[in-house]
Amino acid sequence: MELRLLATFEKVAEVLSFTRAATELGYAQSSVTAQVKALETALGAELFDRLGGRIRLTGAGERLLPYARRMAELAEEARAAVAAGETAGTITIGTMESLTTYRLPPLLEYVHHRHPAVRLSLRPTLGDATRQALRQGTYDLGFLMEAGTEHEGLESEVLAPEPLALVAAPGHPLAGRTELSTADLAGTALVGTEPGCAYRDLFEAELAGSGAEFLEFGTIEASKRAVASGLGIALLPRITVQEELASGALVALAWEAPFTLFTQLAWRRGKRLPAHVRLFVEQARRLARE
Secondary structure, rough: OOOOHHHHHHHHHHOOOOOHHHHHHHHHHHHHHHHHHHHHHOOOOOOOOEOOEEEEHHHHHHHHHHHHHHHHHHHHHHHHHHOOOOOEEEEEEOOHHHHHHOOOHHHHHHHHHHHHOOEEEEEEEEEHHHHHHHHHHHHHOOEEEEEOOOOOOOEEEEEEEEEEOOOOOOOOOOOOOOOOHHHHHHOEEEEEEEOOOHHHHHHHHHOOOOOOOOOEEEOOOHHHHHHOOOOOOEEHHHHHHHHHHHHHOOOOOOOOOOOEEEEEEEEEEEOOOOOOHHHHHHHHHHHOOO
């Protein structure tokens, strides 16, 4: 079996479309079809059921898929092992705005300067999308910020708890209070990032039934500016508002979140991590300890 044919099969199995697979691989659709047919001929089994304009894996295809992934991973590890005597390769990483902007720069800088042959491809996605991409093998690693630390089909490592802060403009009516309960937040205008963000979703669930509504500003930076302008209050990772709290542009309200989030690094369960990916994981651990 040729690795090229297995790679094409894996991509078709991932997207369940010959047309989309051809686009992502940079092949003509006829080439993708021919490669899958050649693999089916070599194995003596059909790998896909063609159902009109749709396809799905056959039983043989489902059995082949984990082997195709493992062989691709071994091939990548072999290439990295002989690459000019140094760690080399590409790491596709799912992450989110708060981590990319505020947590990861020291790690990215370290890898860039110490291991220039390691190429990092950061993909901005939220928790559910990151987990799905890890299970499918689209991402090598994924950073998560979640309350739960067990994820189906994934191995994960907790790097650190992620403190949260409920922030407001200095002149907000709640800013002078020395203690706040969740009930005290009812009727207060709320500013939030997009749904699917763990701290936004947990905060919204905590306020369920209070009549609270979110003004969605999408990004953390836009949310901070909205809060500073007096449009509402926002629950954000404390690291993202440290500068504003220090300068007085924002103030932290006296409300403690009844849940704890953990920044985690995850990868597909059973995945054999190549040397350059293991290096990245180890450096992430080291910086988290520091």
